[in-house]
Amino acid sequence: MYKLNIMRKxxxxxxxxxxxxVENCGMFYTLSVIGGRWKVGILASLMDNETLRYSEIKAxxxxxxxxxLIKQLKELQNDGLIIRTDxxxxxxxxxxxxxxxxxSLESVLVTLRHWGKKNRNE
Numbered sequence: 818m819y820k821l822n823i824m825r826k827x828x829x830x831x832x833x834x835x836x837x838x839v840e841n842c843g844m845f846y847t848l849s850v851i852g853g854r855w856k857v858g859i860l861a862s863l864m865d866n867e868t869l870r871y872s873e874i875k876a877x878x879x880x881x882x883x884x885x886l887i888k889q890l891k892e893l894q895n896d897g898l899i900i901r902t903d904x905x906x907x908x909x910x911x912x913x914x915x916x917x918x919x920x921s922l923e924s925v926l927v928t929l930r931h932w933g934k935k936n937r938n939e
Contacts, residue, residue: 868914870911
């Protein structure tokens with residue numbers, strides 16, 4: 818489920834407009850879930866690999882900070898797009914994989930990639 822920005826006043830026009838858009842506009846909801854600098858990269862990495870550990874995702878996204886990677890992974894997990902598996906071992910082992918809901922975004926992401934390649938240099 819999409820999380821609204823809790824820093825806003827709950828009766829502000831921006832907050833109320835955002836609630837309306839999330840509830841009534843599929844495109845806005847989709848963009849709110851995959852929006853952000855790193856989420857598409859995380860999803861693409863997991864679509865290309867069955868599972869990845871945190872350090873493997875971090876290596877694929879060379880300039881992401883630890884804090885941002887943790888934040889983006891939590892948001893993707895809360896939105897049901899990825900699955901976090903904690904093996905409760907010593908040393909700790911956590912793996913991330915794409916969920917069925919996340920896999921359903923593949924055609925959307927491929928279309929976005931094609932559009933970007935076609936229109937980047939215009």
